[in-house]
Amino acid sequence: MKTPQKPDISSGPRRRLPPAAWAFIFALLLSALLLFFSLSSYASPLTPLAGLARLGQAYGFSSLPSALCPWLLFVLLCFAAPFFPGWQFFLPTVTHGPRDRNRVSLSFDDGPDEDTTPALLALLDKHEVKAAFFVVGSKAARHPELLAAILARGHELGNHSQNHDVFLMLRTSARLQREIEGCGQALEQSGVRALAFRPPAGIVNPRLKSVLEELGMFCVGFSVRGGDWGNRKIRGLSERILRRIRPGDIVLLHDCRPATGREIPEWLGEVEAVITGLKRQKIELVKLSDLLGREIMIIPRQQGK
Numbered sequence: 335m336k337t338p339q340k341p342d343i344s345s346g347p348r349r350r351l352p353p354a355a356w357a358f359i360f361a362l363l364l365s366a367l368l369l370f371f372s373l374s375s376y377a378s379p380l381t382p383l384a385g386l387a388r389l390g391q392a393y394g395f396s397s398l399p400s401a402l403c404p405w406l407l408f409v410l411l412c413f414a415a416p417f418f419p420g421w422q423f424f425l426p427t428v429t430h431g432p433r434d435r436n437r438v439s440l441s442f443d444d445g446p447d448e449d450t451t452p453a454l455l456a457l458l459d460k461h462e463v464k465a466a467f468f469v470v471g472s473k474a475a476r477h478p479e480l481l482a483a484i485l486a487r488g489h490e491l492g493n494h495s496q497n498h499d500v501f502l503m504l505r506t507s508a509r510l511q512r513e514i515e516g517c518g519q520a521l522e523q524s525g526v527r528a529l530a531f532r533p534p535a536g537i538v539n540p541r542l543k544s545v546l547e548e549l550g551m552f553c554v555g556f557s558v559r560g561g562d563w564g565n566r567k568i569r570g571l572s573e574r575i576l577r578r579i580r581p582g583d584i585v586l587l588h589d590c591r592p593a594t595g596r597e598i599p600e601w602l603g604e605v606e607a608v609i610t611g612l613k614r615q616k617i618e619l620v621k622l623s624d625l626l627g628r629e630i631m632i633i634p635r636q637q638g639k
């Protein structure tokens with residue numbers, strides 16, 4: 335296994351204030367300043383900061399509602415940020431690799447599945463491509479043989495929660511932790527400790543940061559997806575991805591079963607078209623850990639731990 339420049343991220347992540355905390359502080363200070371402008375219009379012009387207040391009033395920041403604007407913006411940001419993990423607003427989230435090398439990585443979510451995953455593994459073997467599988471814990475626990483097959487062929491595994499609850503980010507921290515640990519246990523049954531967590535539906539929340547820090551994990555998103563809605567919209571998948579691909583991208587695909595079994599060959603055809611299309615564009619397909627330059631999983635037994 336190649337391991338150049340892959341730091342062990344489990345050793346003490348640095349705890350920095352997330353941008354959300356800075357945005358809160360900024361909103362607090364700005365609203366205090368605007369409140370000062372608004373109140374000092376009734377105060378004596380001889381107060382020490384009267385000049386500053388007059389300046390604010392000159393620009394129209396003297397009404398009480400203007401002091402609420404920073405909070406309104408902050409709240410809007412808090413509502414939008416969970417859907418855009420790449421903003422890193424609540425927590426550091428890896429969404430792509432370096433843009434200066436012509437390499438991308440494929441990732442498959444929501445499996446494993448007894449029909450689609452083995453067929454996909456055969457296809458990836460045929461093209462000598464290694465991918466990352468972000469598995470759902472409840473499915474992984476039912477199919478340890480599929481996890482073994484994924485590992486035996488040199489692919490990587492990540493944690494995609496125990497039950498793939500799309501409203502997981504509205505739950506408590508304890509529930510969030512249980513969901514991640516549940517999937518982690520299913521992976522550990524197969525001898526793997528996942529370091530990378532991909533949240534269901536790619537949605538994050540402010541509580542995820544401390545939960546992942548506690549578990550020694552980090553958050554991984556993606557930068558390109560084919561809009562397949564979990565393999566419910568397969569037609570045109572490869573075209574949508576190839577149109578948007580850029581160096582460094584993490585491509586989101588799914589290996590859950592399409593709506594009907596009849597669509598499995600069509601889905602495989604689309605995945606193959608993605609692979610051959612990328613190769614035609616001379617884009618190298620690499621493992622996610624190689625793209626990111628850090629491990630996304632460890633195999634404790636191999637490390638003698």
Ligand SMILES: [Zn+2]
Nearest residue numbers: 443444534535
């Ligand atoms: Zn998913």
